[in-house]
Amino acid sequence: xxxxxxxxxxxxxxxxxxxxxxxxxxxxxxxxxxxxxxxxxxxxxxxxxxxxxxxxxxxxxxxxxxxxxxxxxxxxxxxxxxxxxxxxxxxxxxxxxxxxxxxxxxxxxxxxxxxxxxxxxxxxxxxxxxxxxxxxxxxxxxxxxxxxxxxxxxxxxxxxxxxxxxxxxxxxxxxxxxxxxxxxxxxxxxxxxxxxxxxxxxxxxxxxxxxxxxxxxxxxxxxxxxxxxxxxxxxxxxxxxxxxxxxxxxxxxxxxxxxxxxxxxxxxxxxxxxxxxxxxxxxx
Amino acid sequence: xxxxxxxxxxxxxxxxxxxxxxxxxxxxxxxxxxxxxxxxxxxxxxxxxxxxxxxxxxxxxxxxxxxxxxxxxxxxxxxxxxxxxxxxxxxxxxxxxxxxxxxxxxxxxxxxxxxxxxxxxxxxxxxxxxxxxxxxxxxxxxxxxxxxxxxxxxxxxxxxxxxxxxxxxxxxxxxxxxxxxxxxxxxxxxxxxxxxxxxxxxxxxxxxxxxxxxxxxxxxxxxxxxxxxxxxxxxxxxxxxxxxxxxxxxxxxxxxxxxxxxxxxxxxxxxxxxxxxxxxxxxxxxxxxxxxxxxxxxxxxxxxxxxxxxxxxxxxxxxxxxxxxxxxxxxxxxxxxxxxxxxxxxxxxxxxxxxxxxxxxxxxxxxxxxxxxxxxxxxxxxxxxxxxxxxxxxxxxxxxxxxxxxxxxxxxxxxxxxxxxxxxxxxxxxxxxxxxxxxxxxxxxxxxxxxxxxxxxxxxxxxxxxxxxxxx
Numbered sequence: 001x002x003x004x005x006x007x008x009x010x011x012x013x014x015x016x017x018x019x020x021x022x023x024x025x026x027x028x029x030x031x032x033x034x035x036x037x038x039x040x041x042x043x044x045x046x047x048x049x050x051x052x053x054x055x056x057x058x059x060x061x062x063x064x065x066x067x068x069x070x071x072x073x074x075x076x077x078x079x080x081x082x083x084x085x086x087x088x089x090x091x092x093x094x095x096x097x098x099x100x101x102x103x104x105x106x107x108x109x110x111x112x113x114x115x116x117x118x119x120x121x122x123x124x125x126x127x128x129x130x131x132x133x134x135x136x137x138x139x140x141x142x143x144x145x146x147x148x149x150x151x152x153x154x155x156x157x158x159x160x161x162x163x164x165x166x167x168x169x170x171x172x173x174x175x176x177x178x179x180x181x182x183x184x185x186x187x188x189x190x191x192x193x194x195x196x197x198x199x200x201x202x203x204x205x206x207x208x209x210x211x212x213x214x215x216x217x218x219x220x221x222x223x224x225x226x227x228x229x230x231x232x233x234x235x236x237x238x239x240x241x242x243x244x245x246x247x248x249x250x251x252x253x254x255x256x257x258x259x260x261x262x263x264x265x266x267x268x269x270x271x272x273x274x275x276x277x278x279x280x281x282x283x284x
Numbered sequence: 285x286x287x288x289x290x291x292x293x294x295x296x297x298x299x300x301x302x303x304x305x306x307x308x309x310x311x312x313x314x315x316x317x318x319x320x321x322x323x324x325x326x327x328x329x330x331x332x333x334x335x336x337x338x339x340x341x342x343x344x345x346x347x348x349x350x351x352x353x354x355x356x357x358x359x360x361x362x363x364x365x366x367x368x369x370x371x372x373x374x375x376x377x378x379x380x381x382x383x384x385x386x387x388x389x390x391x392x393x394x395x396x397x398x399x400x401x402x403x404x405x406x407x408x409x410x411x412x413x414x415x416x417x418x419x420x421x422x423x424x425x426x427x428x429x430x431x432x433x434x435x436x437x438x439x440x441x442x443x444x445x446x447x448x449x450x451x452x453x454x455x456x457x458x459x460x461x462x463x464x465x466x467x468x469x470x471x472x473x474x475x476x477x478x479x480x481x482x483x484x485x486x487x488x489x490x491x492x493x494x495x496x497x498x499x500x501x502x503x504x505x506x507x508x509x510x511x512x513x514x515x516x517x518x519x520x521x522x523x524x525x526x527x528x529x530x531x532x533x534x535x536x537x538x539x540x541x542x543x544x545x546x547x548x549x550x551x552x553x554x555x556x557x558x559x560x561x562x563x564x565x566x567x568x569x570x571x572x573x574x575x576x577x578x579x580x581x582x583x584x585x586x587x588x589x590x591x592x593x594x595x596x597x598x599x600x601x602x603x604x605x606x607x608x609x610x611x612x613x614x615x616x617x618x619x620x621x622x623x624x625x626x627x628x629x630x631x632x633x634x635x636x637x638x639x640x641x642x643x644x645x646x647x648x649x650x651x652x653x654x655x656x657x658x659x660x661x662x663x664x665x666x667x668x669x670x671x672x673x674x675x676x677x678x679x680x681x682x683x684x685x686x687x688x689x690x691x692x693x694x695x696x697x698x699x700x701x702x703x704x705x706x707x708x709x710x711x712x713x714x715x716x717x718x719x720x721x722x723x724x725x726x727x728x729x730x731x732x733x734x735x736x737x738x739x740x741x742x743x744x745x746x747x748x749x750x751x752x753x754x755x756x
Contacts, residue, residue: 137643137644137647139644139647139648139651140571140647140650140651143571143647143650143651143654162644164644164648165644165647165648165651168621168622168648168651168652169620169621169622169652169655170621170648170651170652170654170655171651173651173654173655173658173659174651174654174655177655177658
């Protein structure tokens with residue numbers, strides 16, 4: 001028997017993974033959650049039919065959403081993570097002894113429970129004493145905060161469904177307000193390649209740029225995400241992601257990584273021309 | 285709805301209008317609107333009945349609607365609630381006969397007076413001292429108007445106003461009936477009163493004689509579809525004759541079927557739906573009030589006189605204290621945040637929370653308002669305070685509308701008698717109506733509203749630089 005999971009990457013293009021076994025399937029109040037065991041990518045988390053992470057390539061995403069910000073500001077102590085129910089972002093953050101508090105806001109408790117059970121390598125830091133878990137709407141949570149965090153990581157799902165509010169101008173503005181003077185916001189910034197995703201990229205960048213003095217975009221290669229070419233946003237109230245890189249400091253921490261390194265850090269902010277053009281689009 | 289399903293299943297070959305013949309003649313339209321939709325855009329025919337003369341399926345659907353809304357009779361309306369308002373007034377008041385109306389009525393009421401020649405007797409609604417919005421009619425003021433005009437044929441009541449404010453419908457019905465007058469209700473914003481729990485009283489329940497209900501506004505049917513409800517004292521067949529004077533003879537089956545489907549959903553799930561709607565609105569109000577600076581008002585404005593009851597599903601927010609006119613907040617929400625609300629006026633915004641909303645959308649609205657306060661708030665000095673301009677009626681609307689008129693620059697029009705409407709749309713409540721004296725107060729309001737970005741309508745001059753006034 002051959003069983004294949006298929007995700008539409010755009011109208012007219014599909015991406016399929018051969019499934020060994022469906023390990024879990026359930027409906028939370030917010031979304032459909034599936035866990036698949038696959039040959040090529042190991043255990044895969046699927047939300048509403050869209051691949052969120054696979055055991056094989058999740059390290060790329062999680063290293064890239066955390067380490068670039070941590071390498072430019074050693075003073076980061078208070079961190080807010082929004083989304084990220086799989087725990088991968090927390091795992092990377094927990095590697096820094098300098099961080100004192102990690103507040104994590106995830107709308108869907110069941111995602112966390114399922115990941116703890118089936119993705120223990122990713123969901124391994126929830127028990128860290130510095131982590132405070134809040135199960136509520138990220139948009140609502142951040143609205144009530146002011147001048148409280150050094151870093152906000154927006155590790156959202158796609159902009160359709162529960163993650164919708166996390167791609168909006170009001171959300172980015174609320175984040176700005178919740179950040180301290182040296183604050184940094186890093187966000188999952190979707191893919192620039194397929195037209196529908198590209199529109200999200202340009203809209204999000206337009207909103208962030210009109211709210212933050214510094215707004216840059218960097219890239220990574222993530223095989224199981226649509227087009228494989230993925231972007232992250234780096235926004236701050238002044239810190240520059242390349243000029244302010246503390247290369248020696250970060251390397252002295254001895255954090256072992258498989259994708260991120262400080263040489264790549266300097267390069268990943270250089271973008272393809274078509275992406276540069278896309279980010280200039282102000283046609284909101 | 286079943287009749288249309290069955291029509292579709294029979295694959296009838298059509299040699300009648302509409303000429304697109306289930307879309308075959310206009311593939312581009314099918315692509316745009318969807319095949320399912322186009323296939324029921326049909327003409328009236330025996331198996332599908334005829335709205336102007338209903339004897340079978342439309343009659344049945346209207347009877348079901350009457351039952352669901354607790355009315356003696358119901359009419360499906362396809363020319364908007366405006367046409368239902370007209371039909372109500374023309375059914376009870378002929379040319380020269382009086383009808384008592386609060387001044388904050390929708391323009392469709394005064395339109396009807398222009399067409400029919402009936403004469404308005406205005407009752408001024410109260411004005412809220414902080415919010416500046418027009419409220420309901422007090423029973424005391426109405427009593428006075430009735431005593432002064434014992435020959436009036438009917439009393440017209442907004443239930444609720446755009447802002448969710450209700451007059452004392454039960455008392456008004458009692459008072460009007462004692463004096464042999466009919467009660468007509470504009471329930472454009474009150475469909476949910478018939479189905480939700482803990483809502484203000486619905487007109488039919490309170491014993492009103494007729495009501496115009498915009499099912500499309502909060503009940504889920506298609507735009508322009510509406511219901512006219514009548515009580516036991518009203519001769520239904522005469523009302524149909526009145527409706528047929530102006531109603532299209534090619535009623536859209538898309539609109540008609542949407543009324544039928546909405547009626548069914550409301551009857552079966554209305555209670556649950558409006559419980560959720562009310563919950564969302566209450567939650568949003570709390571969160572907005574927590575931001576500070578805004579005032580999302582609710583039942584605390586009930587004063588037993590001008591505000592007898594309040595519709596909690598209406599999310600009105602007073603914005604003047606953050607130094608922004610409602611219309612400015614309305615524009616920022618749309619242009620910067622991609623959030624479209626119902627309207628903004630001088631000092632308030634109104635967001636409609638309905639059957640189609642979810643928690644995510646509410647969170648977005650609240651967060652956007654928090655951001656707008658953070659980024660745009662300013663000192664509120666010099667901001668105009670009141671929404672309501674007391675009218676000075678001089679001659680009858682019909683006489684004024686059809687009189688000889690001249691065009692004058694709006695800035696020089698003070699003291700003239702106005703020959704046309706001026707209003708912000710929405711809400712569509714006239715600042716000036718035909719036959720009213722143009723006062724300094726009204727002009728100041730118009731200039732201010734225009735400057736703040738309100739969409740002013742009603743005048744022949746679309747830019748509103750000139751206004752038509754009556755020749756001396």
